[in-house]
Amino acid sequence: MVMFAVAPEGLTSPRPNTPRTPTPTPLTTLGNLCVDIVLNVPKLPPPDVHDRKAYMDRLSASPPDKQYWEAGGNCNMAIAAARLGLHCIAIGHVGNEVYGQFLVDVLHDEGIGMVGMCENTNVESASASYETLLCWVLVDSLQRHGFCSRADFSKDPAFSWMSKLSEQVKTAIKQSKILFCNGYGFDELPPGVIVSAVEYAVEVGTALFFDPGPRGKSLSAGTPEERGALSQLLRMSDVLLLTSDEAESLTGIENPISAGQELLKQGVHTKWVIVKMGPRGSILITRSSISCAPAFKVNVIDTVGCGDSFVAAIAYGFIHNMPAVNTLAIANAVGGATAMGCGAGRNVATLEKVIELMKASNLNEDDEFLDELLDENLDVQAIKSLSKLVINGSENQPNCVSLQKVVSELLPKLKLTQLQKKVPC
Template identity: 30%
Template sequence: MITTVTLNAAIDKTYYLPSFPMGKVSRVQRFHAAPGGKGINVAKVVAQLGVPVTATGFVGGMNGEIIKQMLTQMEIAHDFISVEGESRICLNILDEANGTSTELLEPGPTVNDAALKEMEVRIGELASRSKIVCFSGSLPAGVPKDFYVKLVSIAKEAGAYVILDASGDALRFGLEAKPDMIKPNEDEVAALLGIEVTDEDALQKAVETLLQKYEMDRISVSLGGAGSLTASKGSSYRVTTPKVEVVSTVGCGDSFVAGMAVSLARNLPLEEGLAMASAAGTSNAMTDQAGLIELEEFEQLRKQVQIDRL
C-alpha cells in the first residue's frame, strides 16, 4: 500500500471563464470541484494507476467533511484527523482567452498540539503497513516548521520508503530526517546548498552533492516542459518529455510523485520509474484538473519519454 499525507488538505475549485478581466464582475458558467492538496492529488493518480492507497492528513469543518465524502465517492481510502476550523478552498481561475491560470489559496485551519500528537501515532500505524509514504505540501497554522522531521522519522522507523515533496523551511528541516527521495525545483536546490546554479551541469553537481549529504536514494528536479533531472546512487539521468498541448500545470508535480511511488511499490527499475513518473506528469498537464490522467494517453506518453544517463 501507498500512504499519502496532506497536512493542509483542500477543496480544489476550478472556474472556467471565457475571459477574466480584473476589477469587473465575472459570471462563472462552468466550474469543477474536487478534493485537493498535494498529497491528495498524489493519491488520486496512484488510485488511477491501480495501486492501493490511503490518504491521511488534517481536515476541518464542513469543507473537511466534503473532502472525505468526495474521496469516498472516488473509492479512495482515507484516514484523516479532524481539527477545529475549516479546511481551505483553493481556487484556480482559467482564463480561456489567453490561457492563463490564476490561483487563490486559502490558509486552512489552525492545528493544536493534541492533533499533532494524534498525527504522529497515525503515521506510525499507516507506515507500518505501507511500502511507500508520501509527504506532500505546506504546513497549516499551528504546525511547527520541523514537523516533517518527526513524521519522516516515524515512517522510516516503521520500515516505509519515504518521499518528501515540500518547499521552504518544511523541506529544509525535513531533510534532517533523511527521506529516501525529494522533488525540489532548481531554486530550492540552490537555496539548500547556498549556491548559485547557472546551468544544467551545475544543477547536476548540486543535486549529486545534496544526495550524498543527506544520504538519500534519489532526487528528482523538475525542469518544467523541458523534463527533469534525477540523481540516484552512482548515476544521474536527464529526462526529456514529449511535447504536448498544456492545459494546466497544476498537479503535474504531484502526478510525477505518484508515478514514482507506484514504480517503487512495483519494484520497477529507476529508468522505468522515471518514464512512469514523467508520463503521469505530462498526462496531467493535458487536463484541466489536478491529479487526473488519462490511462491510454499515459501509456502512449510512457513510451515516448526519453531518458539519457549522464
C-alpha cells in the same frame, strides 16, 4: 476525528480469533488536503496582501456552484497513484461542512482511504479553524494562474491546534511503504507535527518522499521550527523531488545535477534526488549514477497537477523496483498526460491517456541541453539517458537506453492494471 473514505487494508478490525498480518499500503500522503475552487476571472488577485485578502473575502461571500469545486493538494498525487493501481491512504484534516464531505466523497470514488489527523481536540467543529481548507485557483484570459487561501494570510498553520499524531495515523504510516510530504503541508500542520511524522516513519522503516515545492525557499528563511523541520525532511528523506529552480534555491548550485549530488551528500537516508524540468524532462541522481529522460511531446492545456502526478509515478517505480530510466519515463508520461487535461484533482492523468502517450513514444529530445548539463566533471560511475537512438556513451557522456525497450517493459504492467480495474470486485 478519524474518518475512512475506504476502509484501508490492515486498519479495519479483523473478525474475533482470526488474527492476520496487515497488508502494507504502498503509499500514504501527509496533510495538504484541500478543495480547489477553480474560477475564470478577468484578472488575477493583486499582489498587495491586504488587497488579496479583500479579494478572497469577496469571493468567499458568494460560494460558487459545486461544478467549480475540485479535490486539490495531495489529493492530486493520491488520485494519480490510485489510477496506476497503488493502494493509497490520505492522512489529513477535513471539516464537517459540505466541502469536507465533498473531499471525502471524491477520495472514496477513487478508491483512496482517509485517516483524520487527531482523535481529540478542544476546537469546536463549527470554528473557522476547523473548516476544510479551500484554495481559490484563479485563471485569467491568458491561462495564467493565481492561488489564494486563508493559509496565506496567517503566520500560523491553518490547523495550528494540532499537537500530536493519533494512534490511527501512526498505524497508517507503519503499514505504508512510502510516506509522502510536501512543502504545502506546512500551510496546514505545525512543524512539530510534521517532524513527529518524519521521525516515526524513519523509526518504523517507512520510506519518506519529500517535495518542498515553492515553500522550500520561504521555509529556509522561516521560523526556527520551520527551518529545523525543513532540514529534517531534507536529511532524512529517501527520495527528494524538486524543480531545477528549487534545487538551486536550496543549494546555491545552478547545475541541477550538481545540486542533486550536493543534496545527496547532505542526506542521511537519501537514495534518490529527482529534478523535474518540465518540457525538458527529468533527472534521477543517485550516489553512483545519473539517469535522464526527455519529456514526451504533448499539447499542453493546463500544467496544474503535473508535478503531483509525476511524483505518483515515481512512487510507482520505487515500489516496483523499476530501473531508474523506466521510472522517469513513466513519470514523464503521467505528468504529460495530466498536462493534456484541464485542472487537477479528478482531471489528472487516466491510465488510458498514459498508455496512449507511451505508445506514441514521441520524445522532446534536446541533446544540446543534456550535453551542457553533463559538461561538468561529474563524479559518477554511470550515466544513462532515454532516447529513440541507442548509443554507447564515452566518459561523462550517457549510454542511451532504448525508448522502445522501456515502453515494451512498461506497457504490459500498465495494461494489466487497466484490466484489473475493469474487473468488478
